[in-house]
Amino acid sequence: MNFIIEATLKAVKQLYNIDISAADVNLQETRKEFEGQITIVTFPFTKFSKKSPEQTGSEIGTFLQNELNEVSGFNVIKGFLNISLSDEYWINQLYNEILPDDFAVIEPNGKKVMVEYSSPNTNKPLHLGHVRNNLLGFSVSEILAAAGYDVIKTNLVNDRGIHICKSMLAWQKFGEGETPQSSGLKGDHLVGKYYVIFDKEYKKQIEELKSIGQTEDEAKKNAPLIKQAQKMLQKWEAGDEQVINLWKTMNGWVYTGFADTYKKLGVSFDKFYYESETYLLGKDIIEEGLGKGVFFRKDDNSVWIDLTADGLDEKLVLRSDGTSVYMTQDMGTAQLKYNDYHMDKSIYVVGNEQDYHFKVLFTILKKLGKDGADGLFHLSYGMVDLPSGKMKSREGTVVDADDLMSEMEQTAKEQTEAMGKVDGFTENERLALYHTIGMGALKYFLLKVDPKKRLLFDPNESVDFQGHTGPFIQYTHARIRSVLNRAPIIDSPNTYTDISPEERDLIVTLTQFPEIIKSAAEAYSPALIANYVYELAKTYNKFYHEKSILQAEDEASKQFRLRLSAASGKVINKGMKLLGIDVPERM
Known part of the structure; x- marks a missing residue:
């Protein structure tokens, strides 16, 4: 509607001898209860006209109707000038703008944006929350591409860590060699089954330790299963061949299952990142940050950053035993993604329960002076509930994505x-x-x-x-x-x-x-x-x-x-x- 704006600028100049800019003209869609299609807000022009909003609107409306063949009429409601455009104008819009193949095809803007979504854990199948994540990330990617951006759709797979070891350990102890082929279960469902088994057995051990006098916190730390899972994680990070082979086997089952779910869901990715390949880069960044004085080491050898001056808190970035936390690998992943694509914007599609995590991550990367840190954005979304209540995956009551689609x-x-x-x-x-x-x-x-x-x-x-x-x-x-x-x-x-x-x-x-x-x-x-x-x-x-x-x-x-x-x-x-x-x- 640039021609309306230009004519309005001309009207204000001729009627009131004042030069204004296009930004001063506020165009709106006319409300359905009033006649017209385009509304001009006339309140700002009264300081030039020295007249009421209604009279100012009437004067501008008369000028526009005389100036433009496209304007067939107008009406003024308080400070709102409602413009009616001619039938000929709308017919021309259909034939000359809407029907041609290039309608709503927006030219490339030369900007590159990465959208990271899905981010599944390889210890369980995708659930209803993942469904919203995937659909949101994929749709945002498609919309950005339609708006002229060069878009890279990425999936960061959480394929390592204590939660992965829990499924591995439970399968090792209770699985009796069960496979997707022998069980008839999708691979991601099979691995998720053992994640639930771990949780149930872990809770039993906690209750046993509490029954002999330990506090709940002590029991959670001392339960044999969790200690074994922690030991397995340390072996994994040390490259233990047996642990690595089990990890590769079980993750392979999960990836086959995920691929089926993604296909049915109708989402896709241009690039996969794996936390197993990024956490070491994160450890390098920790060393860099220690050298710059951004991080500090405590007496127990753990590494932290003090963000209290930024309205946050002290944040652990490396455990005392040298193993990574989520923040470690997220720093590494952010660096790797930028190294690969040098994008102008990097969007993380993650639920709002991680709002604080991303505030901390983005603050750390800026303090480290990382390239691309100013282009980071957390697309935070709300959780999805069913009438029966919120999902709790570790209790085995998750609303499975495959079941939901069926x-x-x-x-x-x-x-x-x-x-x-x-x-x-x-x-x-x-x-x-x-x-x-x-x-x-x-x-x-x-x-x-x-x-x-x-x-x-x-x-x-x-x-x-x-x-x-x-x-x-x-x-x-x-x-x-x-x-x-x-x-x-x-x-x-x-x-x-x-x-x-x-x-x-x-x-x-x-x-x-x-x-x-x-x-x-x-x-x-x-x-x-x-x-x-x-x-x-x-x-x-x-x-x-x-x-x-x-x-x-x-x-x-x-x-x-x-x-x-x-x-x-x-x-x-x-x-x-x-x-x-x-x-x-x-x-």
């Missing part, structure tokens, strides 16, 4: 069949549709909410074909494809001149898409895309019900509405793709 497909099957939306489909087509709808429902429900907010996920609500859901949008796309399959668009000049309010509203909504992409990229928020596409689907359905397309009053009306339908389908498809959601051709 449940979503089953729910989609039941609701789709109940509505008779698969008549005439082959069995393979039905299965593909259930997957598309089930995953669309899951993804949309998790992404339509601002990432920072905690949310309650209801599988049944998410598959409602009439609600604020993915399936509603998917069904709208299928409806559009059905219309276009029943009538061809003829390559002919437009002769349609008098558009209806429903047609204009739909074109207005479509024109907003490029700015929505930019806003979503700036905010790292797929929710902006999700809610926009929902509004577009609602607006299309209103148009569909109010205006006949295939039985239009004349060929010009029919062709115009077919093109408007094609444009709507194209934008719905692209918007949903930015969320990682497929849209069916028919339902």
Whole structure:
């Protein structure tokens, strides 16, 4: 709407003899209860006009209507000048801006951004929290790429540490040689089973030690299992061949399981990092920091940093026995990632329970003077609950990602069949549709909410074909494809001149898409895309019900509405793709 801004600058100059900048002109979308499409806030101009906001708005509105052919009328509500643009303007927007292939294709901006997401532990399968993480990270990556960034999608695999040793030790003690092949379990599920077994046996030992007089803290430290796990970690870091071979075997099982889950979830990565390959670099950074006086060593040989002056606290960065903590390896990973890509921005998609950790990490890297430290950003998101309550993985009550996806497909099957939306489909087509709808429902429900907010996920609500859901949008796309399959668009000049309010509203909504992409990229928020596409689907359905397309009053009306339908389908498809959601051709 630069032409509106430029004309407003000219109006203020001629009417009030004042030069203002484009930044002084506040344009907004006109509220639905008022006539018009573009609103200019006139309050700031009253200091130049020396008149009321209403009179100032009326004077500027009259000037714009006389100056611009595109302005067909205006009204003033208090300090808001609501501009109506002509039918010809909106028709031209459809034909010249929206229908061409380059609509909403944003030029590369020359900036490189890395998005790190998923970050699974190789001691258990992915769960519902991981699902939100993966979907959020993948969608943010797609949105940033659409906004012109060069994006690198990365996955940092937590493949080492005490939690990994717990699963290994439990399998060693209680597994009796069980494998994914012998058990019929996915590899990540099998390893997760032994993580739970470790926890149960560990708790038994704690209770036994408490029964003979030890405090809970003493019992947790003295339980034989935890001491054995700690010893195993020390052996792993020392390169013990037997421990390393077991670690490679069990991690291999997990990676095969993860790959299946990622494929079904529809997410991908350009680069994998492994903490087993980054923690040593972290130890080098510790030595560097000690030399610079950023870190200090305590009497027990542990290494710390004092961040109390920064509003934080003292933070352990290396244990007294020389083993790494998360902070150690995160420093190493940050250095390695920057060395590999020299990105302008590095985004960490991690739940909000780690907010403090990332404040500390980013502060440390800045104090060390690391390149890229100013471009670090923690995309903090809220947890996901089910009606039954929060997940606790170590107690074996985790909401497994694979089970959740299967449940979503089953729910989609039941609701789709109940509505008779698969008549005439082959069995393979039905299965593909259930997957598309089930995953669309899951993804949309998790992404339509601002990432920072905690949310309650209801599988049944998410598959409602009439609600604020993915399936509603998917069904709208299928409806559009059905219309276009029943009538061809003829390559002919437009002769349609008098558009209806429903047609204009739909074109207005479509024109907003490029700015929505930019806003979503700036905010790292797929929710902006999700809610926009929902509004577009609602607006299309209103148009569909109010205006006949295939039985239009004349060929010009029919062709115009077919093109408007094609444009709507194209934008719905692209918007949903930015969320990682497929849209069916028919339902």
